[in-house]
Amino acid sequence: MLHLLDVRCKFLMMCLVSMSMLSAQVFACFFYFLVLLFFFKKTGLNIFATLNSIKYFILFLFFIFAARALALKGDSLFSFYGLSVTKQGLNDGFLVAFRFFLVMLTGLLFSSTTKPSSVKSAVQWFLKPVPFVPEKRVAVMISLSLSFMPVILKQAKEVSEAQKARCGDLQKNPIKRIIRLVLPLLKKTFLSADYLVLAMESRCYSDDRTDPEFTPSGKEFFFFAGSVVLSLSLVCL
Amino acid sequence: MTKNIIDINAICHTFADGYIGLKNISVSISKGEFIILAGKNGSGKTTFLRHLNGLLLPDSGVIFVKGLDVSKHLVQTRKTVGMVFQDADTQIVGDTVFDEVAFGLENLKVKRAEINKKVTLILEDLNLFHLKDRSPSTLSGGEKRKLAIAGILVMDPEVIVFDEPFSNLDYPGTIQVLSTIIDLNRSGHTIIIATHDVETVICEATRIIMMEDGQIKKDGTPDCIVKHLESFGVRQPCSSKFGMGLQPWLS
Amino acid sequence: MNNSKQLKMTVYTSLFVAFIAIGAFISIPIGPVPIVLQNMFVLLAAIILGPVWGLACVAIYLLIGLAGLPVFAGGTSGIGKLFGPTGGYLLGYLPCVFVTAGISKGLGKKMSSDIIAMVIGSLIIYAAGVPWLKVVTAMTYGKALAVGMYPFLIGDVLKIIAAAFIAKTLRPVIKL
Numbered sequence: 269m270l271h272l273l274d275v276r277c278k279f280l281m282m283c284l285v286s287m288s289m290l291s292a293q294v295f296a297c298f299f300y301f302l303v304l305l306f307f308f309k310k311t312g313l314n315i316f317a318t319l320n321s322i323k324y325f326i327l328f329l330f331f332i333f334a335a336r337a338l339a340l341k342g343d344s345l346f347s348f349y350g351l352s353v354t355k356q357g358l359n360d361g362f363l364v365a366f367r368f369f370l371v372m373l374t375g376l377l378f379s380s381t382t383k384p385s386s387v388k389s390a391v392q393w394f395l396k397p398v399p400f401v402p403e404k405r406v407a408v409m410i411s412l413s414l415s416f417m418p419v420i421l422k423q424a425k426e427v428s429e430a431q432k433a434r435c436g437d438l439q440k441n442p443i444k445r446i447i448r449l450v451l452p453l454l455k456k457t458f459l460s461a462d463y464l465v466l467a468m469e470s471r472c473y474s475d476d477r478t479d480p481e482f483t484p485s486g487k488e489f490f491f492f493a494g495s496v497v498l499s500l501s502l503v504c505l
Numbered sequence: 506m507t508k509n510i511i512d513i514n515a516i517c518h519t520f521a522d523g524y525i526g527l528k529n530i531s532v533s534i535s536k537g538e539f540i541i542l543a544g545k546n547g548s549g550k551t552t553f554l555r556h557l558n559g560l561l562l563p564d565s566g567v568i569f570v571k572g573l574d575v576s577k578h579l580v581q582t583r584k585t586v587g588m589v590f591q592d593a594d595t596q597i598v599g600d601t602v603f604d605e606v607a608f609g610l611e612n613l614k615v616k617r618a619e620i621n622k623k624v625t626l627i628l629e630d631l632n633l634f635h636l637k638d639r640s641p642s643t644l645s646g647g648e649k650r651k652l653a654i655a656g657i658l659v660m661d662p663e664v665i666v667f668d669e670p671f672s673n674l675d676y677p678g679t680i681q682v683l684s685t686i687i688d689l690n691r692s693g694h695t696i697i698i699a700t701h702d703v704e705t706v707i708c709e710a711t712r713i714i715m716m717e718d719g720q721i722k723k724d725g726t727p728d729c730i731v732k733h734l735e736s737f738g739v740r741q742p743c744s745s746k747f748g749m750g751l752q753p754w755l756s
Numbered sequence: 757m758n759n760s761k762q763l764k765m766t767v768y769t770s771l772f773v774a775f776i777a778i779g780a781f782i783s784i785p786i787g788p789v790p791i792v793l794q795n796m797f798v799l800l801a802a803i804i805l806g807p808v809w810g811l812a813c814v815a816i817y818l819l820i821g822l823a824g825l826p827v828f829a830g831g832t833s834g835i836g837k838l839f840g841p842t843g844g845y846l847l848g849y850l851p852c853v854f855v856t857a858g859i860s861k862g863l864g865k866k867m868s869s870d871i872i873a874m875v876i877g878s879l880i881i882y883a884a885g886v887p888w889l890k891v892v893t894a895m896t897y898g899k900a901l902a903v904g905m906y907p908f909l910i911g912d913v914l915k916i917i918a919a920a921f922i923a924k925t926l927r928p929v930i931k932l
Contacts, residue, residue: 375834379824416774467596
């Protein structure tokens with residue numbers, strides 16, 4: 269359902285709802301959490317696997333929660349070692365952490381229902397009215413860097429294994445360790461980048477290219493109206 | 506001009522650092538030929554190939570592709586002569602198989618509907634259609650090489666140039682790529698393959714050009730050339746060594 | 757700038773976008789805090805690509821992350837991360853890359869000028885990141901510095917020295 273929606277519409281919906289989250293109150297947050305759960309269920313995503321993938325972020329949220337709870341002044345609930353936990357702090361910390369959590373989940377829902385290549389097309393479309401930005405070249409650069417990433421990761425693994433095979437992990441000097449990992453990696457990839465430049469030239473690369481295509485599913489208006497209503501109610505609740 | 510698809514007239518190329526790449530090369534290639542460009546590493550094969558596609562321009566001499574001077578008609582040349590590079594990983598631009606094949610057509614500003622039609626056709630032809638949404642980095646070696654061929658083929662080239670197409674491929678991968686190349690030749694494409702391992706393709710070839718030190722040393726049919734291969738640092742195929750003539754690599 | 761040179765810069769810049777994204781995942785275990793290489797790649801992008809392409813590089817990286825592709829630390833992305841507690845560091849990359857590249861170029865691409873440029877660049881990242889962290893978590897400045905800057909300083913010094921060596925070796929190889 270969300271998979272088929274036009275990526276531009278989905279992107280706007282995500283921005284709208286995320287913005288409105290910033291001024292949502294606790295009740296609205298719970299309400300939106302339920303809405304999100306519904307969509308996660310609908311799209312067949314495993315919520316626990318998703319939570320697992322952002323476990324460090326959740327840890328960070330606990331940290332914000334604790335920091336806020338300790339830092340804000342108000343009615344002290346209990347105190348230890350001279351630090352006092354306040355009621356206002358707890359409430360405020362919970363709300364801020366909850367909002368970040370929900371914005372994060374919204375983003376995950378978006379990225380797990382959208383192909384990277386259509387994200388790229390959407391970026392190109394949104395950049396079009398921005399002056400001085402060659403949006404088509406930006407789109408090409410996005411796909412280039414996306415295709416470089418797995419190649420670099422694979423090479424990083426090879427480089428570090430080749431060094432382990434020669435007892436490179438006995439090296440204690442951290443500067444040398446950084447250089448020995450990064451330098452061969454950069455050299456290797458820049459060399460292959462030179463080949464890529466040739467390959468692109470031989471395929472007639474030009475900045476003046478065919479526009480990407482979008483395939484609206486026809487339900488965009490419905491969904492977009494829905495997200496406007498949702499955002500408004502999140503702000504007002 | 507002549508009916509030759511490529512005419513090369515006394516080209517020389519010296520690199521910026523003074524290294525001499527090509528010395529006075531003249532050769533003509535006619536439509537439908539299957540040429541092996543053999544020679545050891547550093548003999549100038551790759552430099553020669555890059556001239557065919559206009560990636561390098563000669564210091565002196567001229568190259569005509571379909572009667573047009575390459576240095577003045579770069580886009581036209583690159584549409585006629587497609588080039589498949591040695592390392593498939595480094596020539597992949599797109600983040601999905603479909604986008605990768607569409608790249609060349611997007612550069613030429615072909616209409617989107619036509620791009621979709623052509624790319625689909627090519628992917629089906631090469632038996633890659635079921636992979637169209639995959640990321641190229643997750644494909645096997647043979648599939649990657651075929652994807653690189655598809656990316657060239659979609660631009661309707663008449664000549665396809667391969668630089669070491671079989672390096673780093675396993676046996677099934679080599680079979681996949683070889684049979685693709687043979688099919689291309691049968692459907693009328695002119696094929697030029699640079700390699701230092703001629704065994705895989707020698708039976709399909711119509712002509713072998715031997716290079717050494719940036720010069721063409723021998724030029725003729727596989728039967729004539731095969732006995733001279735080793736004096737230029739290229740291994741002679743087993744079957745020929747043992748007096749059985751040239752045997753096809755694909756059974 | 758001719759076409760071929762421009763295409764080369766386009767490809768190199770994309771390559772650095774990929775390195776910055778991957779830098780969030782490559783870490784070298786030294787002592788209790790593993791050294792994450794991301795900010796080193798930002799600094800390298802600055803001194804190798806120069807101000808304009810360097811800025812484009814970081815901007816595209818942030819754009820990709822903002823648009824929901826998983827390129828931020830921990831495999832995350834999106835508005836939540838960019839405006840989250842550590843978002844200041846990410847946005848700080850923008851002025852950092854520009855200033856670092858400018859200083860390195862202005863002082864003439866020597867190793868000593870690279871080091872000065874990168875030290876200033878790193879400080880800019882913290883100047884953006886720490887106040888942001890303070891606002892989001894409502895900590896005092898003292899605490900925000902203790903959590904968001906001091907533990908990383910030793911690693912930063914190591915990374916800057918390494919980056920200076922790397923840049924010195926790399927420049928003749930990639931001939932820009």
